[in-house]
Amino acid sequence: MASISVSRIVPAPPERVWQLIGGFDSLPDWLPDIPSSTLENGGRHRRLSTSDGDTVVERLLAFNDAERQYSYAIVEAPFPVTDYVSTLRVHAVSGDATVSEVQWSGRFVPTDAPEADVVALFNGIYSDGLKALSAAVA
Template sequence: MASTSVSRIVPATPEKVWSLVGGFDALPDWLPYIPESTALEGGRVRRLANPDGDVIIERLVDFNETERHYSYAILEAPFPVDGYVSTLRVHAVPGREDLAEVQWSGRFNPDGATEDEVVELFTGIYRDGLEALDRTLAG
């Protein structure tokens, strides 16, 4: 099983960051390459569309409001992996109430690609996503 993790310090309180990213259906609010999200099964499943029209379906597998994190599994996507589970976490930065650390991590099995290729793919997705979050919060 392969894995990757990216974290970034962003210019907002953990509470503000979580209020933006903590909703499982909230990706379009901060992630430009996911302009559409439809909540299904009472909000436990999200159907995402990217600008190319690809469909990604993900299921919420863990959610913790108090600790500010959730995990999800990909059910359907155009990615060369299976067994994908990812976690998005928001942490406080010790001594800085005006900053938060956001960590996006995932583990997965390559399927039709090398481990290096899928690690590079998801590292890029997470890095670009956290850069977009930083721009949204700074804007």
Template sequence: MASTSVSRTVPASPEEVWNLIGGFHALPDWLPYIPESVSEQGGGARRLTNADGEVIVEQMTAYSRQERFYSYAILRAPFPVTGYLSTLRVHAVPGRPEEAEVQWDGRFVPDGVSDEEAEALFTGIYRDGLDALDATVRARPARPFHAP
């Protein structure tokens, strides 16, 4: 089994970041590579269409608003892996209430490619996704800081 993890600090509070990315169907709000997400199975699955028109079907496997994370499995995708399971998580940054660390990790079994090739593919997807998240957060209007 192969795995990868990418994290990035973004200039917004953990709650603001979670409000943007925490909805299972919110990818089009911050990830330009995924312009469409259609809810399936009563909201427990999503049918994504990527920028190339390819379809990716994912099913939520865990969710916690309080802990600010969700996990999902890929049921169908144009990727050379099987057994894909991923988690997207938002962490507080100690001492910096207006910043959040976002971590995106996954594990999977390469299918027809090496572990290194599969890891490089998803490392790139996660890195590009978190770069897009950072750009989306930075493009939002500034909010005044209020000490707790």
């Protein structure tokens, strides 16, 4: 099993960042590569359309509003992985209430591709996503 974790300091308080990213259906609000998201199965699944025309279906596994985090699994996607589970978290930064640290992490089993390539793929997705988030809250 491989894993990846990317974090970034963003220029907004944790409450404001969580308000933007904390909804399971909110990816289109801050992630440019996801132009649409539709909740299904009573909000437990989201069907994402990518800017490349692909579809990704994810299942919400855990949600904790007080701790500003949620975890999800990929149900269907064009990625060369199985057993993918990811967590998105917003942390307060000690001593500075005007910024937040956002952490996006995942673990998965690579299939049909070298582990290093799949880790690099998700590193790029997470890094680009957090960069877009930082710009969205600035």
